[in-house]
Amino acid sequence: MQTRKAWITGTGGLIGSEIVRSARRWAEQWRVTGLTRAELELTDHDAVTSRFRSDSPDLIIHCAAMSRAADCAGDPISARANNVDATRHLAGLARNSAFIFLSTDLVLDGRKGNYTEEDSVNPLHVYGETKAEAERIVLENPRHTVLRIALNFGKSPTGDRGFNEQMHAALAAGQMLNLFTDEYRCPIATEVTARAIWELAGKEIGGLFLVGGGERVSRWDIGQALVRRWGPLPGTIQRASSKDYSGPPRPADLSLNCQKLQSLLSFPLPGFHEWLEQNPTAKV
Ligand SMILES: NC(=O)c1ccc[n+]([C@@H]2O[C@H](COP(=O)([O-])OP(=O)(O)OC[C@H]3O[C@@H](n4cnc5c(N)ncnc54)[C@H](OP(=O)(O)O)[C@@H]3O)[C@@H](O)[C@H]2O)c1
Structure with missing residues (x-):
């Protein structure tokens, strides 16, 4: 029986849409309301307050964000309004409710690798800075949860949000992509992220958790x-090294040790290759 109300923000995007889709399977007890930007503009604080008072959600899973690093670098004021101010407002309204904030591994500088929740943040760009600031605000409430999430792959409603979708589009258009052999991530399928989030939501545990796939892989391997x-x-892919790259700084090794989260889950967080093998017909 659906007795408790959950809001999911950012459901026009890659991860939020999957969280709503997967609720049928993993979150039967929640009455889920997915909120796209068209349904609720989160920088309109009065509109958010009024909708919150009328719905009184027991849980908010806050996925909405200005999530592309280049967009944030080009418009830091909007990045702050969307990623910091909107999060502060929502978390304040939800002070007596459960609140799960989706942050990013990009709050880390990538110099260390094998990160745990104990490691300090040191973002290399505006996007990471805004997410790190929002993390601090959310964690002021011990009831609230921050998930520092790794690179996700899956299918977005617009078909262009996942790195896999962007890579496929570039190759379909005949481009040649340079992929670093010395930049590491722990990619995770959106459906795995969503399942982990719903399991965690049922436990109502506050604090910080890292969320990533169980394998450290290079961009080239991916x-x-x-x-x-x-x-x-x-198109084609070709091996490259981040040493020959002259663009904005990029974290080299964002591999994550997700033991803290893993110990709470009923299923293992699969590695990238493992997930592909386990899901041979899934479209990526
Ligand atoms: N995808 C990844 O690999 C990844 C990795 C680590 C962390 N994360 C984090 O996970 C969360 C979800 O990421 P995602 O990949 O699903 O992002 P996404 O595909 O870009 O989706 C984000 C959604 O939020 C919406 N949004 C942004 N600002 C809003 C506002 N002011 N009011 C209402 N809606 C707003 C966007 O709407 P518009 O399209 O209209 O802008 C978009 O539909 C984000 O917080 C991101 O930082 C993602």
């Missing part, structure tokens, strides 16, 4: 596996 899965496309 690209190779996806290209094998997709079959021939007009």
